[in-house]
Amino acid sequence: MDLLARIERREEWGRVASEKAQAAGDGFLWRTADKSQGGRGLPAREATTPRPVPGRDEHRDGVLYVRLTLRAGELAQQAEPGQFVMVKADDGLDPFLRRPLSFHRINQERGEVQILFQVKGRGTGLLARRLPGDALQLLGPLGRGFTLEQRMFPENGAGTQRQRVVLVGGGIGVAPLLALAEKAARGGDEVLLLLGARSRDDLLAVSDFRALGAQVHLATDDGSLGHHGLITDLLDQVLREDAADAIYACGPLPMLKKVAQLADQFGRPAQLSLEERMGCGLGACIGCVVGTKGPGGQPTYKKVCQDGPVFPAQEVILP
Amino acid sequence: MKRAKPLDSKPLTARQVTSRGLGAGAPRLEAAGPFGNGPISALPNANLTSENKQVAVRIGDLFLQNPVLTASGTFDPFTYAELVDLNRLGALVLKGLTLQPVLGNKPPRIAETPAGLLNSIGFQNPGLEGLLRDILPRLKDVTVPIIANISGDTEEEYEELASRLNHLPEVAALEVNISCPNVARGGMVFGTDPEVAFSVVSRVRRVYHKTLIVKLSPNVTDIAAIARRVEAAGADAVSLINTLLGMAIDVRTRRPRLGNVTGGLSGPAIRPVAVRMVWQVARAVRIPIIGMGGITSAEDALEFLLAGARAVGVGAANLVDPRATMEIIEGLERFLEEEGIKDINELVGAVRV
Ligand SMILES: Cc1cc2nc3c(=O)[nH]c(=O)nc-3n(C[C@H](O)[C@H](O)[C@H](O)COP(=O)(O)OP(=O)(O)OC[C@H]3O[C@@H](n4cnc5c(N)ncnc54)[C@H](O)[C@@H]3O)c2cc1C
Ligand SMILES: Cc1cc2nc3c(=O)[nH]c(=O)nc-3n(C[C@H](O)[C@H](O)[C@H](O)COP(=O)(O)O)c2cc1C
Ligand code: FES
Numbered sequence: 057m058d059l060l061a062r063i064e065r066r067e068e069w070g071r072v073a074s075e076k077a078q079a080a081g082d083g084f085l086w087r088t089a090d091k092s093q094g095g096r097g098l099p100a101r102e103a104t105t106p107r108p109v110p111g112r113d114e115h116r117d118g119v120l121y122v123r124l125t126l127r128a129g130e131l132a133q134q135a136e137p138g139q140f141v142m143v144k145a146d147d148g149l150d151p152f153l154r155r156p157l158s159f160h161r162i163n164q165e166r167g168e169v170q171i172l173f174q175v176k177g178r179g180t181g182l183l184a185r186r187l188p189g190d191a192l193q194l195l196g197p198l199g200r201g202f203t204l205e206q207r208m209f210p211e212n213g214a215g216t217q218r219q220r221v222v223l224v225g226g227g228i229g230v231a232p233l234l235a236l237a238e239k240a241a242r243g244g245d246e247v248l249l250l251l252g253a254r255s256r257d258d259l260l261a262v263s264d265f266r267a268l269g270a271q272v273h274l275a276t277d278d279g280s281l282g283h284h285g286l287i288t289d290l291l292d293q294v295l296r297e298d299a300a301d302a303i304y305a306c307g308p309l310p311m312l313k314k315v316a317q318l319a320d321q322f323g324r325p326a327q328l329s330l331e332e333r334m335g336c337g338l339g340a341c342i343g344c345v346v347g348t349k350g351p352g353g354q355p356t357y358k359k360v361c362q363d364g365p366v367f368p369a370q371e372v373i374l375p
Numbered sequence: 376m377k378r379a380k381p382l383d384s385k386p387l388t389a390r391q392v393t394s395r396g397l398g399a400g401a402p403r404l405e406a407a408g409p410f411g412n413g414p415i416s417a418l419p420n421a422n423l424t425s426e427n428k429q430v431a432v433r434i435g436d437l438f439l440q441n442p443v444l445t446a447s448g449t450f451d452p453f454t455y456a457e458l459v460d461l462n463r464l465g466a467l468v469l470k471g472l473t474l475q476p477v478l479g480n481k482p483p484r485i486a487e488t489p490a491g492l493l494n495s496i497g498f499q500n501p502g503l504e505g506l507l508r509d510i511l512p513r514l515k516d517v518t519v520p521i522i523a524n525i526s527g528d529t530e531e532e533y534e535e536l537a538s539r540l541n542h543l544p545e546v547a548a549l550e551v552n553i554s555c556p557n558v559a560r561g562g563m564v565f566g567t568d569p570e571v572a573f574s575v576v577s578r579v580r581r582v583y584h585k586t587l588i589v590k591l592s593p594n595v596t597d598i599a600a601i602a603r604r605v606e607a608a609g610a611d612a613v614s615l616i617n618t619l620l621g622m623a624i625d626v627r628t629r630r631p632r633l634g635n636v637t638g639g640l641s642g643p644a645i646r647p648v649a650v651r652m653v654w655q656v657a658r659a660v661r662i663p664i665i666g667m668g669g670i671t672s673a674e675d676a677l678e679f680l681l682a683g684a685r686a687v688g689v690g691a692a693n694l695v696d697p698r699a700t701m702e703i704i705e706g707l708e709r710f711l712e713e714e715g716i717k718d719i720n721e722l723v724g725a726v727r728v
Contacts, residue, residue: 058458058697144695149643149671150490154695195697333485335492336694340451342470342499343485357479357499362454375482 060191061128069121122184129167135159137235138201138366142337144193145179155179158232174228219245222300226307227253241268252287256280288314295322316369326369332360347373428711429718435586435611439465446690447524458697466520476502486623486632491642495635511545520547530575538582554592554617566592573604580609591615598652599659606660614665616649642691643669650682657683673706683724
């Protein structure tokens with residue numbers, strides 16, 4: 057649970073600092089939109105795959121997102137989609153706390169896991185500077201992840217039936233959904249990704265979902281790619297078409313609230329991956345609580361780090 | 376806070392080290408033995424033996440195999456048992472307990488600050504019944520002293536909790552928290568007025584017959600004055616410091632970073648304040664002191680001992696590094712070895728001013 061993992065690969069997404077750097081192609085990652093693909097009448101286009109960046113570069117300030125591949129055989133064996141690790145961003149006492157980051161991908165065969173994070177503040181800023189070969193201090197796997205419900209249909213002989221699994225991601229909330237999509241696809245489920253973000257530059261890992269055979273529908277706040285509006289507009293449409301058996305969501309709070317409301321309205325099970333400030337990630341400090349409906353509907357607090365981060369939508373009282 | 380484990384190593388498993396037979400008045404036990412083989416042996420000096428050093432200390436009637444305690448509210452004995460050998464601790468201090476269950480404050484309850492954190496947990500706990508039903512039965516294999524940390528809104532509550540805990544053989548001692556900054560009523564008010572502190576500690580003392588530790592608040596101008604009154608009221612030891620009342624604001628949203636607006640500051644940021652207070656209290660009272668505040672290493676712990684603490688509590692460090700207590704214990708043993716010191720008690724109050 058307490059381990060060091062070596063960084064094998066590092067990919068970054070960032071705004072191009074200068075034309076020159078872009079022309080030199082010196083490792084700074086940039087994105088363009090490319091091919092478009094329809095589906096269910098919903099618009100969907102794809103951003104490019106990130107390129108691996110081997111070394112340091114001078115444009116790091118523009119880095120928005122980083123994906124690290126970590127060699128950690130034990131973690132890869134134990135990790136479940138939706139679970140997370142607590143990562144020490146740097147040696148030393150400041151920043152003091154570890155940062156919670158979800159498993160983005162879990163590759164048991166290779167003994168690797170991936171994390172994908174947005175550069176937000178000091179901790180993720182320091183993490184973004186870590187290079188292949190560096191070791192990261194991790195605690196994990198932690199928490200309760202997503203559970204893919206198996207619907208049993210013994211009467212048609214097969215035992216189980218393909219589930220139509222709808223993943224709803226907002227911004228960096230896409231991070232844990234890829235691991236879940238991989239698991240669902242392996243289990244033979246039909247995966248639909250609904251991914252929304254501010255702008256097309258913030259739509260991440262889309263091609264990885266497509267590579268799994270997932271259907272992808274995108275939305276952006278600024279209309280630069282996909283549906284111009286909220287991703288939950290698309291979820292509403294999917295639910296109206298009765299095309300979802302179960303919903304799994306990760307993203308900003310307003311999105312999660314809307315997902316919970318729609319799931320309730322259409323009577324579909326939904327699991328939400330929540331965030332809260334964490335002291336320990338281990339259940340010790342009781343710092344990371346979310347309001348839940350306790351026995352008899354009494355409000356109570358549960359720990360996001362231990363009882364979650366994934367909760368059934370009908371159990372939580374979102375603030 | 377350094378780890379020296381091989382890549383991809385297995386999780387550390389808890390190991391049951393039997394407690395040392397500490398007869399009353401004979402604190403001459405060795406610290407728990409070598410860590411053994413496997414991934415753990417990669418720790419520096421993991422095969423250290425401790426035959427000729429003495430790290431045991433005495434607090435009231437408690438004999439501690441080493442001076443390192445968990446600070447209340449920062450350590451979960453159940454999840455941490457996977458990473459820490461509970462029976463290597465000096466003592467296990469439980470989370471803050473109240474008579475009735477408490478729901479706690481609204482989130483966010485944690486805000487990171489420079490080299491530390493603010494918390495406003497607000498005593499979320501299952502109450503005495505919860506302790507008896509869900510917690511103590513699961514700590515049966517813990518052989519080191521278990522210390523309950525209690526709080527109340529009124530003197531009566533402190534008294535009732537203390538008298539009910541007095542009969543519990545599982546609880547070796549009481550730490551009376553008169554210093555929590557996170558509850559509207561009670562908590563800190565008991566620890567900021569010397570006479571109020573005297574009164575509540577006296578009442579607890581009348582009903583509690585085992586070792587009574589009183590946890591002091593740093594949110595006062597003269598902590599020595601409080602410590603003297605607490606000693607006069609019959610406390611066997613004092614522990615300090617609890618968290619410093621603090622606040623942080625998100626400048627973009629203009630909102631406090633804690634749901635409760637203010638909270639308690641802990642971690643390395645507060646250590647110099649804590650060391651100073653231990654030093655002041657050590658000169659004011661004769662009862663032993665459990666020093667805490669920002670300890671993350673053996674060196675930090677030694678600073679407290681030199682300032683006058685007989686034992687130390689490790690708090691926030693547990694959140695970041697669950698094995699912090701173990702590393703500190705090993706570090707203390709190593710320090711004695713390196714410095715040729717036979718008995719850790721020689722260091723208590725040995726600062727050369
Ligand atoms: C279970 C869980 C899984 C997560 N998975 C991912 C992921 O896969 N990818 C990703 O990019 N982000 C993820 N996050 C959010 C991520 O933890 C924060 O963005 C990160 O901690 C910010 O740290 P910072 O130092 O850069 O920011 P700062 O704002 O400087 O951090 C200050 C403090 O606030 C905390 N904090 C800030 N934002 C958040 C947040 N949104 N949630 C929880 N704590 C926060 C930090 O941990 C730190 O203690 C996850 C959060 C949780 C709770
Ligand atoms: C999350 C958290 C919870 C705490 N809960 C309690 C508590 O229940 N009772 C108590 O007396 N002190 C409590 N404390 C205070 C610590 O025990 C300790 O006195 C303080 O944090 C200073 O030590 P540190 O800097 O090593 O954390 C808590 C501290 C933290 C960080
Ligand atoms: S983060 Fe400490 S209990 Fe969840």
